[in-house]
Amino acid sequence: MIKVLIVEDDPMVGELNKQYIHQMEGFTTVKVIKESENVLPYLEDAAVDLVLLDIYMPKMNGLELLKEIRNRNANVDVILITAASDREHIQKAMRYGAIDYLIKPFEFERFEEAVLRYKGRRSKWIQKDHMSQRDLDSWLRPSSEASPLPAELPKGLTKNTLHRVHKAIQARKGETFSTEDLSDATAISRVSIRKYLKFLSRIQYLEETLSYGVGRPIYLYQTKEGQDHVLHPYL
Known part of the structure; x- marks a missing residue:
């Protein structure tokens, strides 16, 4: 441990x-x-x-x-x-x-x-106790290759719901929003919305940041400029 x-x-x-x-x-x-x-x-x-x-x-x-x-x-x-x-x-x-x-x-x-x-x-x-050059290289320079984008929507996500989420995000017109904001706008549970927002962050459509304010820290999201194309294969 x-x-x-x-x-x-x-x-x-x-x-x-x-x-x-x-x-x-x-x-x-x-x-x-x-x-x-x-x-x-x-x-x-x-x-x-x-x-x-x-x-x-x-x-x-x-x-x-x-x-x-x-x-x-x-x-x-x-x-x-x-x-x-x-x-x-x-x-x-x-x-x-x-x-x-x-x-x-x-x-x-x-x-x-x-x-x-x-x-x-x-x-x-x-x-x-002793390391070869190859061992040392892998220790000093771990692989930094980015994970490939998924070929399809992850299990549990649907195109119809993703389309609803996408429309609600577009309505924000680039403004930041929270999971709760989007849940209220779409009438979808926060647990489900969170899954879609994590997916959209993973494919680099959204930028996710953690905000420290009064009370519990919350995740905030904002669309990344020029990234609409990454979403098209999933809609």
């Missing part, structure tokens, strides 16, 4: 990341720490494999903490999860040894990709 420490001062975001980890097989959250100055003492005594770290933290920011983790040779890997999107922060994170960098708000699929890639790399790393 891969032990994960979440370092996040926003309780809502920390809980969301904990829920994400809970969905991932082979991972467990050992603790959520809100104060960055408490991380180093915790790492001295606790067994932790992976740290999910925010940058914008009071007192000691995430990059300072990451640098100190490396200075102390702590045997942990770190993924940055932060709203910091400027080149300087990203470059420093890479130089200090972050293995991935997620910019808030992010989609669950990107989170899943990051932790599963880490799991795969870690598995290869601990299985061998």
Whole structure:
């Protein structure tokens, strides 16, 4: 079991990341720490494999903490999860040894990709005391080929319903919308609408973002310009 420490001062975001980890097989959250100055003492005594770290933290920011983790040779890997999107922060994170960098708000699929890639790399790393060049190349340069588009609608989706969903999206005229917005507009359940929106995001017709506001974070969607052609084979 891969032990994960979440370092996040926003309780809502920390809980969301904990829920994400809970969905991932082979991972467990050992603790959520809100104060960055408490991380180093915790790492001295606790067994932790992976740290999910925010940058914008009071007192000691995430990059300072990451640098100190490396200075102390702590045997942990770190993924940055932060709203910091400027080149300087990203470059420093890479130089200090972050293995991935997620910019808030992010989609669950990107989170899943990051932790599963880490799991795969870690598995290869601990299985061998020595690695061939081929082993090392596959570890350093994992395949990044995009999944091919499905030849037909996924099971459970229908052309008639997709057409209704598409018309409701077109009526938004490029404005962002939520699952609930489209459910109200089409009189289709939110569970069903969510399946269609995930499919439309997968084929790159919609852009999906996670919005943090008051209460529970919600997914927002918006059509991508010039992507109408990707939908035509399914209508």
